[in-house]
Amino acid sequence: MENSIPLSQKLYLLGIHPEKGGIVSSSYSAMNFLLSGAMLLELFKNGNIKFKDKRVVLIHTKTNNATHKFLLDKISAAKSPRRISSWINRFNMSNKKIREGVQKELSEKRIIRMQAKQFLFFKWESPAIMNKSLVYHLVDNVKEQIFRGTSVEEELILLSFIRPGKLLYRLYPDRQKRHEADKKLKNLLVDNPVSKSVEEAIQAAQVVAASIAVNTAVSATH
Template structure:
């Protein structure tokens, strides 16, 4: 399959277990934040937005992509530019829709299929990998980009999200090799300020979400 895969679809695809289906356990908690972060970078690479410091400035709301139009529409309604971390947190409220659109894109490319699942009153769609060759090819490309180097902006940006998505440990199960890959990535990201800012914003948003969850749990215990 030679059709290019947007960053948001690529990161989600790599997070799916190739044999069992569903998002790998190590990536579940971070995946929705990372997908939103990579979605913003898709918009950046398409020159629909730009970054001024750590704030997002909308350049155009026109797009052939329905998900992109949705995100750009929300951003354009803001009275002033907001921080990347703010948008990641705000868009997290639309994570179900965003995930659905990312899945649709992968289904259209015949990379995954969706299985209807249910338990008691809960229903969801489980992603299952159809084209494992593409997944393994992507992993091989990532390995080459890390250890042989790359200057392509889209590749550098994508690499910056691997640690946040817990995908680095999937690619390098050997601890020593993973440590070497992590060091290589740190060196490469020094030259890639934009994606570094987004990665920081994802970490901040995850910390906020974790803090909210802990506070809510503590409040529930106190009032029970």
């Protein structure tokens, strides 16, 4: 079943605290940008868009995914191709819809459930993992790919989002192990020969990383 889970959903699952539920604090501020970037990569892998000169170029709008359709409608309404960073920031304005789309699909698969939370007058819903064995298996696979290496393109694309999403803190609570994983991950993404399409995808992920860094820095000053 893990192989049928798209990139955005895998990243969201990696960001959930396995026992307490909710998004781990290290990834909380990055998650919306992470999901927006992952959605762009899904559209890219599905052939809906391509990347040219760090811009998003629409190819076609055919899709059965409601969230993809929502984003493709926005892209098709643009008068000219816009930069990846521009779309990441624009999609962040619709972060609730994107996040709810991911949550809905994971809930329908019975991988997570949304639990009601309240503090004083504030109410919200927080994700909790239902299928823990699947998520633990996903985590183990990602950790193995980091330390043993991989040449599988889908895995390399997912790994390119780990550092910008601050997910190493979730994968490796131990500081020394996290430091080793960080070095392994950097070398893996630099040294591994990949196809032209995956190279473009990883470059797009790097743009996402830059957007996360800028926007989290801005948030920290307010």
